[in-house]
Amino acid sequence: MSVASGFQPVPRESTSALITRQLREGIMRGTLPAGAQLSEVSLAAEFGVSRGPLREAMQRLVQEGLVRSELNRGLFVKELDETEIRDLYLTRTAIETAAARAVAHGETVTESLERLRARARAMAEAAAAEDLQALADADFAFHEELVNLAGSPRLHRVHETLMVETRMCLTALQGTYFDPEDQVSEHTRIVEAIAAGDDAAMVREIEEHMQEALDRLVRAAR
Amino acid sequence: MSVASGFQPVPRESTSALITRQLREGIMRGTLPAGAQLSEVSLAAEFGVSRGPLREAMQRLVQEGLVRSELNRGLFVKELDETEIRDLYLTRTAIETAAARAVAHGETVTESLERLRARARAMAEAAAAEDLQALADADFAFHEELVNLAGSPRLHRVHETLMVETRMCLTALQGTYFDPEDQVSEHTRIVEAIAAGDDAAMVREIEEHMQEALDRLVRAAR
DNA sequence: CCCGTGAAGATTGTCAACAATCCGGAGATA
DNA sequence: TATCTCCGGATTGTTGACAATCTTCACGGG
Known part of the structure; x- marks a missing residue:
């Protein structure tokens, strides 16, 4: 049997x-x-x-x-005030930089990069079509993929919660406009930094991306 | 009233x-x-x-x-096999590097450093007294302090669980001997990297410390 | 000797009723 | 009028009993 x-x-x-x-x-x-x-x-x-x-x-x-x-x-x-949102993004940065490094040093980098590029492409397409809902979904899919590819159950579990909280924030601000091109390019830069195998650049790109996203959020919330 | x-x-x-x-x-x-x-x-x-x-x-x-x-x-x-233990230390590295950076860029760096140095001193004293139990406790206290000083509720919550898992491992290997001097110096180096404000060095020291701790653990488990 | 069958025991999953606590408003008193 | 007291309604916290499921082991057939 x-x-x-x-x-x-x-x-x-x-x-x-x-x-x-x-x-x-x-x-x-x-x-x-x-x-x-x-x-x-x-x-x-x-x-x-x-x-x-x-x-x-x-x-x-x-x-x-x-x-x-x-x-x-x-x-x-739970309610999220500005302090909490900052903490949320701080923690996301911690998890996602670790995930990126794991991906970059992993066994199947080329395959991983392919999947990340596909996610980035999906974002670009959504941006081109000016479909903001699809763009947001693709954005989340990208970050989830990144952490999944790291293959770490712990990073994954923590990240899952963080993404729920992130979505909470965005849901609360639904209707706010964010510049699609910025978002797309930020993600592309992250993928290319991983591809280049440059740890420092990778971390820097993710940190900047998080900072941008946080700024967009905090600005919109006021 | x-x-x-x-x-x-x-x-x-x-x-x-x-x-x-x-x-x-x-x-x-x-x-x-x-x-x-x-x-x-x-x-x-x-x-x-x-x-x-x-x-x-x-x-x-x-x-x-x-x-x-x-x-x-x-x-x-839950049982922890070698893969799980590696993942545990990967995640601890992610959380603690983030915490260290938060501490280094925080408002009260000097006070934080003082508290970390005190923890490091406690480790040195335990090592000098060859009190392995006290050394292990001081080790944990150091890492908990580091994350607490970051002032991030999320990092703290995640770290709490990770520390339980870490202690689980060490409890299972009780009686194994680790070189006290190595442990003490690794922690001191972390503190000094934070004091120097050198992000890259900080991350490197923590990573190396985790790698060493992981190696000690895996070696002992075999 | 090996394998499928079935019943007994133990353990988990679920429920509905009971007890304790909290909140809001009516009424009494100064 | 302001404040204190007390009561009713609603909600949470806890319990013990019942139902469903799994495991173990003995039994019988091949």
């Missing part, structure tokens, strides 16, 4: 894990806006489960830092 | 948070050894609570990555 035919272990997931994912999505999309109280009874009813599994999912989000718990009062979607 | 007399908000914590902390401590100290199944009933009995709050605490640890969940089978303390 061992024919080695690439079967993956059945992906069954616990209910709390499923709920966690949906809640995280909701926070990301702004369906659950920052500062909102998460009522246990109403959410449990919405998911069609009892409060037990729902509370377990909540605790996961608390540990993740997306939800704040006030004892005997309730759970609230 | 508003005399503004520096009271801090009562630190009341939820039961699941308290349990989480204790479980984490147990994992760290090896009381709950890697790979062990965490029985809900027995643990709940030990804590004197019912299974509800305990399960919530477990979900936090799952999210943190310290515990692995197998559906309908149970929860197990």
Whole structure:
């Protein structure tokens, strides 16, 4: 019975894990806006489960830092002030520079670069088509790809949360205009720095990109 | 009644948070050894609570990555093979280099350096006294201090988990001998690089320190 | 001797009810 | 009018019981 035919272990997931994912999505999309109280009874009813599994999912989000718990009062979607946003981008810089270095020194650099270039191309196309939604999605896809290619479960897990928080910010500022060309070129420069194998340049490009993105965000928020 | 007399908000914590902390401590100290199944009933009995709050605490640890969940089978303390340990140190490097840079560019560099030097001194003293336990503790205190001084809640949260995992490794290898002098000098060099304000050197020293620590660990584990 | 079958025991997953706590407003008092 | 007290409603925190699932081991057939 061992024919080695690439079967993956059945992906069954616990209910709390499923709920966690949906809640995280909701926070990301702004369906659950920052500062909102998460009522246990109403959410449990919405998911069609009892409060037990729902509370377990909540605790996961608390540990993740997306939800704040006030004892005997309730759970609230975490709000991000400017200090928090700066910290968010500081941490993203830490994770993504590490990821870039791992990619640059990895076994499959050429393949990785190909995938990153594809993501960058997708951004350029979205920018050319002036499709801001697609541009934002491609932007996220690029950064997720970068961290995935590093092949580090820890960097990946941390980054996942950071991206949710980032999306939270952008959702809150929906409708604001950012110059597409800047964004595209910043990403292209990152890829080329990785291709060049120049660690210092790589770090510098990512740092500048984060700084730019942070500035855009903070400026728009005022 | 508003005399503004520096009271801090009562630190009341939820039961699941308290349990989480204790479980984490147990994992760290090896009381709950890697790979062990965490029985809900027995643990709940030990804590004197019912299974509800305990399960919530477990979900936090799952999210943190310290515990692995197998559906309908149970929860197990995560095991760290060599690949995992490498990833752990990769991530620690990412977090701690970022922290060091934040400290170096922070407002209170001189004060921060003082505290780091104090930690380094404590290590030197423990090494001189050949107290290996104290040396290990001082080592951890140094790295925790470094990340705390960065003042980043996100770096801090991630790092906390990483340190638990690191301690897990060392607990498993208890009794192994590491050269104290090497450890002390590596930390001193990190502090001095921060003092010199040389970003590149700082990153290099931390990377080398992590590499050394990783090598010591991997060598000892074989 | 090996392998499939099935029941018993143990463990996890889920639920609905109970207890404790908090918030807001009505009423009383100075 | 301002303030204190107390009560009702709502929400969270906790519990014990029930359902579903997995593991183990003995049994019987090939």
